[in-house]
Amino acid sequence: MKLIWLCLLCPIMLVSQTDFKEVNQLFEDKNYAQAAGLLNTYLEQNPKNLEAIELLGDAYGHQEKWDEALVYYKQLLETDSYNANYHYKYGGVLGMKALENKFKAIGFIGDVKSSFLKAAELDRSHIGARWALVELYMQLPGIIGGSKKKALEFAEQLENLSKVDGYLAKGYIYEYDDEPELAENYYKKAIVEGGSVTCYNKLISFYEGENAPEKALQTAETAQKKHQRNALHYQIGKIAAEYNIELQKGLRCLETYIQNYSAEDGVPIAWAHYRLAQIYTYKNNKSRALKYIDLAIEALPEIKLFKKQKDRILAL
Structure with a gap:
């Protein structure tokens, strides 16, 4: 459901x-x-x-x-009930409320579903509403309206x-339904x-998710060669650090990520320092691991994962 919220706010309509x-x-x-x-x-x-x-x-x-968001989206719907995007956003916020409680x-759930269905009905080309319905039908248990068949119908509309x-x-549907070969085929x-x-x-x-880090790393490298995005340097370093593979390559990519970092890259530098600390922990280099984990903790002291990593380093 969080994907729904991310999608519905991507095309923010600025005034x-x-x-x-x-x-x-x-x-x-x-x-x-x-x-x-x-x-x-x-x-x-x-006010209008x-x-x-x-x-x-x-x-x-x-x-x-x-x-608070619902108050204003509801006000929009009361003014114009034929606007697909208003129904879409209203349903998305209701969905997030459902996740929290x-x-x-x-x-x-009934209002969430009806909002997305109305958005899809009003706008035959509304991609976001159809994505939301795919996710909703897959995540709901069958007893309260979940349906892989329905999800696939909206996936066909999307296609x-x-x-x-x-x-x-x-x-997404086949990955969620534990059919990895079909999921991989469609992602490719x-x-x-x-x-x-x-x-x-x-x-x-x-x-x-399939515990295939070598394939993940290879795919990230291919993406980096094609797109030349600094964020992909972090992705490569993250995979190396999480799975203890290609450690030298991971170090190089993380150092490059830090050198070229900008806010557009998304992941804070503290996380790159954490990944470096992970790699140096694998290498039993306690001093360098401590250096980087301390940098991570200094920048984001609230992250418990960083402190757990420091405990591992101190135990070397």
């Missing part, structure tokens, strides 16, 4: 550049709390501005303030709209059809 230049920048900087403050102030004077209302719902959603989840999305959706088809970093990452994650 007028003239009126909302500062808000747009805050979204780009991921400063959603401040953006929400500015939007609330704006809406006090312009639908773009601002939607953006405020998005700002609360990014902060995982689901109840399993006792109340059953009460939300008609976008072959890459259709292949990725089918890969997605790479042939689209070849994006996202396609490669799906196959990499699949191989990791």
Whole structure:
């Protein structure tokens, strides 16, 4: 279900550049709390501005303030019940609420499903709604409406709209249903059809889940050669560190990641330091392992995994 929320907020609809230049920048900087403050102030004077209302719902959603986000998405639906994206976002937030409270989840599921179905009905080309339905039908138990058959129907619709999305959706379905050969086949088809970093990452994650680190590493290297993305250096180093393979290659990639790091790479440098500490632990190099784990802990002291790694290093 978390995939639903990530997908539904990817194409954030930013409002007028003239009126909302500062808000747009805050979204780009991921400063959603401040953006929400500015939007609330704006809406006090312009309470019927639908773009601002939607953006405020998005700002609360990014902060995982689901109840607040629902208020604004519901307001949008009351104004325009024929807008597919409003139904999509409303259903996505309800789904996240369901994840947080399993006792109340059953009460939300009907509304979640009907919201996504309505979005798909209103917009025959709405890829996000169909992705959400694929995930929902696969994750729900059959007794409360789960259905692999239904999931595959929406995957077919996705494939008609976008072959890459259709292949990725089918890969997800078969991976979830423990049919690894079919899952691998469709993830590879997605790479042939689209070849994006996202396609490669799906196959990499699949191989990791199948405990096939050599294949995961090979796929990450192929992706790096094609796309030249610094984030893939971290991916290679992570696989090396987690599975104790190709350690020298992992060291080189992690050092390159740190040297070339920018905020766009996504994974904080602290995690690269943690992976370096893992590799030096395998190599029984206590001093260098301690150096890097201390850097990781200094940057992100709340991460328990880092402290556990330091205990392992101290026990060398």
